[in-house]
Amino acid sequence: MRKQDRRNFLKLSAAGLAVMGMPSLGFSAGFPERTMRVFIPTRAGGGADRNFRNFGGVWKNYLGVDLEPSFYPGAAGRVGYETYMGKAAEDCHDLIFGNMGPEVLNWVVKKPSFALDDYFYFMMVDADPGCVFISDKSPMKTLDDVVAEGKKRTLTVATSRLAHPASLGMLVLANKTGMKVNLIPLSGGKNTRNGVLTGEVDLGVLPLTTAMRRKGIKILGLFDEQNLVSQHTPGAVLINPEYKLGIPPLAAGARAFGIKTAAAEKHPDRFDKLRQTGEKVFSDPAYKEAVTKGKGSWELIAPGGVEACRKYVDNITTLGKEYRSLLTG
Numbered sequence: 001m002r003k004q005d006r007r008n009f010l011k012l013s014a015a016g017l018a019v020m021g022m023p024s025l026g027f028s029a030g031f032p033e034r035t036m037r038v039f040i041p042t043r044a045g046g047g048a049d050r051n052f053r054n055f056g057g058v059w060k061n062y063l064g065v066d067l068e069p070s071f072y073p074g075a076a077g078r079v080g081y082e083t084y085m086g087k088a089a090e091d092c093h094d095l096i097f098g099n100m101g102p103e104v105l106n107w108v109v110k111k112p113s114f115a116l117d118d119y120f121y122f123m124m125v126d127a128d129p130g131c132v133f134i135s136d137k138s139p140m141k142t143l144d145d146v147v148a149e150g151k152k153r154t155l156t157v158a159t160s161r162l163a164h165p166a167s168l169g170m171l172v173l174a175n176k177t178g179m180k181v182n183l184i185p186l187s188g189g190k191n192t193r194n195g196v197l198t199g200e201v202d203l204g205v206l207p208l209t210t211a212m213r214r215k216g217i218k219i220l221g222l223f224d225e226q227n228l229v230s231q232h233t234p235g236a237v238l239i240n241p242e243y244k245l246g247i248p249p250l251a252a253g254a255r256a257f258g259i260k261t262a263a264a265e266k267h268p269d270r271f272d273k274l275r276q277t278g279e280k281v282f283s284d285p286a287y288k289e290a291v292t293k294g295k296g297s298w299e300l301i302a303p304g305g306v307e308a309c310r311k312y313v314d315n316i317t318t319l320g321k322e323y324r325s326l327l328t329g
Contacts, residue, residue, distance in 0.1 A: 138218075
């Protein structure tokens with residue numbers, strides 16, 4: 001099935017079932033038939049893990065089965081996707097839960113072994129903006145200080161992955177202001193924070209919630225045009241308008257569930273049940289409680305379906321292609 005045909009299928013699957021008099025959830029009454037397997041292309045303990053457990057802990061109540069995660073870190077997420085595409089069943093029981101931005105930028109830098117339209121994201125959980133942060137012991141205190149220092153010498157910047165929206169934001173900022181930076185991928189949020197805290201690097205970039213409210217860390221700015229959590233980021237500037245970057249908001253943490261396209265095509269009723277039950281999670285008080293109890297930011301939870309995910313992927317792909325030379329050194 002061609003890419004456009006697949007997009008039309010996804011848009012019309014639920015509507016088609018209704019028109020034919022087929023209740024979408026009725027056909028999938030026996031689904032799921034087993035524990036849902038979720039492939040996560042990062043190590044346990046990070047932002048994707050936290051978001052998955054908060055969401056999955058409530059979603060299982062609507063699905064009637066547990067969601068069992070398996071973690072596949074390595075090669076900036078590539079290992080997890082290659083494993084999922086190679087091993088996941090095409091019966092809608094196997095999903096992938098990743099961070100769309102870094103993984104899509106990974107495909108911009110180097111295409112995977114599978115066709116990009118062999119999977120798609122269908123349920124976005126959050127929109128976590130990229131941020132610039134320093135140690136509170138740094139002699140630099142503001143983003144203006146960082147820019148000024150970066151014009152004198154090359155600054156080392158920790159990042160969880162080179163091909164990452166937060167990394168991209170820093171490269172664009174450097175390109176626009178004339179500062180010099182050297183991105184240092186430290187593999188994961190914890191290592192990136194530690195690199196900044198120990199003074200191994202001058203500053204860091206990450207999804208905001210991965211750095212925010214961490215002891216010893218000061219948030220200097222967000223690659224966004226609004227700050228929904230200003231109470232936790234005093235003094236942080238909105239980098240995109242402040243420095244006239246000319247880029248859209250960069251959600252560095254846009255975690256979402258994905259599925260093999262063939263699975264959704266073969267079992268549209270099952271896919272529709274996944275979509276409908278997933279939507280119910282966002283309005284369940286238990287989900288908000290899980291997010292806030294886990295020290296997450298409810299303000300950054302951003303429900304999005306197939307179309308919202310597709311729009312994000314298209315936007316980040318376009319931007320990534322524009323700045324591909326910066327992401328590849």
